[in-house]
Amino acid sequence: NKVSVLLLGLCRIPLIRRRSVGQLVEEKGLSDELRRKFSYNPAAKFLFRKERSEVPMTFDPDVSNTQGTTLHFFFKVLFDTGSSDLWVPSVRYTSSSCAGHLKFNSSASSTFQAGSKPFKILYNSGFASGSTGYDTIKHQMFGLTEAEAIFLDSVPWDGVVGLAFSNVSLDGGTNILDNMWNQGIIPQNMFSMYLSSSVEGSELILGGTDSSYYTGSIKWIPLYHATNLWNIQIQSITINGNTVACAGSCEAMVDSGTSVIIDSGDEISNINGWLGAIPNQYGTAAVSCFNTHLLPDIVFNINGYSFSLPPTAYVIKSRSGCTTGFAPGPWILGEVFMRQFYTAFDVGNKLVGFAQAA
Numbered sequence: 001n002k003v004s005v006l007l008l009g010l011c012r013i014p015l016i017r018r019r020s021v022g023q024l025v026e027e028k029g030l031s032d033e034l035r036r037k038f039s040y041n042p043a044a045k046f047l048f049r050k051e052r053s054e055v056p057m058t059f060d061p062d063v064s065n066t067q068g069t070t071l072h073f074f075f076k077v078l079f080d081t082g083s084s085d086l087w088v089p090s091v092r093y094t095s096s097s098c099a100g101h102l103k104f105n106s107s108a109s110s111t112f113q114a115g116s117k118p119f120k121i122l123y124n125s126g127f128a129s130g131s132t133g134y135d136t137i138k139h140q141m142f143g144l145t146e147a148e149a150i151f152l153d154s155v156p157w158d159g160v161v162g163l164a165f166s167n168v169s170l171d172g173g174t175n176i177l178d179n180m181w182n183q184g185i186i187p188q189n190m191f192s193m194y195l196s197s198s199v200e201g202s203e204l205i206l207g208g209t210d211s212s213y214y215t216g217s218i219k220w221i222p223l224y225h226a227t228n229l230w231n232i233q234i235q236s237i238t239i240n241g242n243t244v245a246c247a248g249s250c251e252a253m254v255d256s257g258t259s260v261i262i263d264s265g266d267e268i269s270n271i272n273g274w275l276g277a278i279p280n281q282y283g284t285a286a287v288s289c290f291n292t293h294l295l296p297d298i299v300f301n302i303n304g305y306s307f308s309l310p311p312t313a314y315v316i317k318s319r320s321g322c323t324t325g326f327a328p329g330p331w332i333l334g335e336v337f338m339r340q341f342y343t344a345f346d347v348g349n350k351l352v353g354f355a356q357a358a
Contacts, residue, residue, distance in 0.1 A: 115133045
């Protein structure tokens with residue numbers, strides 16, 4: 001029951017695509033109930049600070065469900081570039097909402113060392129809190145949750161591995177990539193993600209990139225304002241040559257922990273208006289599943305490069321119909337964008353790279 005990673009050179013972790021939290025709770029008939037109980041705040045995990053005494057509970061139906069397994073006991077984890085902390089459920093978490101998740105039993109590990117700090121973190125989809133500890137990854141602090149938001153039972157993953165910069169860690173630890181680089185485990189201080197449109201076939205690569213996953217070259221973009229998150233500047237977003245959002249530029253986070261593309265309400269309304277999409281009270285915008293081939297490409301102009309997003313990438317099909325992959329909130333380029341473009345994160349040089357996904 002140890003938390004361990006065995007690596008030589010590049011660390012290649014297969015990822016599995018799941019439905020988003022919104023789709024999962026909709027299938028269970030809980031979507032309206034959760035939206036009534038908890039506010040929708042996609043910026044919550046980026047605004048939270050350790051000195052806050054209370055953790056507000058929010059509901060984010062757009063949280064991603066692309067997951068992998070890296071841990072010795074096969075915990076299923078969400079790799080999240082919008083946070084820096086690593087956590088899995090503890091056996092001390094006895095709530096029925098965690099019944100379907102694997103739990104870490106520290107007493108069954110001869111190498112486990114308890115940490116001195118409590119663990120408490122806020123995500124778009126709620127909170128997780130408990131204690132901290134260390135195991136076979138040298139110097140790697142991780143959280144052992146003993147309480148979580150009630151609707152996290154709907155997600156298929158057990159915990160989270162944060163891949164943002166270590167100095168935004170809420171538990172004060174070093175993230176797993178920095179630890180691997182500092183210990184000489186990976187060849188380069190970077191990682192990359194290929195997100196397939198199928199359930200299987202996606203991969204996270206720690207320590208470098210794989211050119212078989214993309215065509216052409218990687219277009220490198222510097223981080224905006226030397227941020228400690230994966231934020232970049234978008235010059236404009238256009239449809240048929242018309243600027244529909246980010247007139248005069250805007251700042252956006254590249255976040256694998258968010259399934260859709262998020263922007264301010266007015267600009268998302270404008271984009272959806274150009275697409276003929278009809279929004280509901282929660283900001284989700286429906287389009288006809290029969291006319292998606294007639295929809296235009298949406299072009300993101302970033303650092304002098306143009307990244308074209310076709311309707312096959314931004315229209316999301318579910319059992320209840322088709323919606324656009326755009327939602328209101330702070331600017332985030334989530335999986336809808338990353339699935340179209342192979343994405344590399346250069347930690348040492350503070351760069352994000354995009355290339356057309358193969």
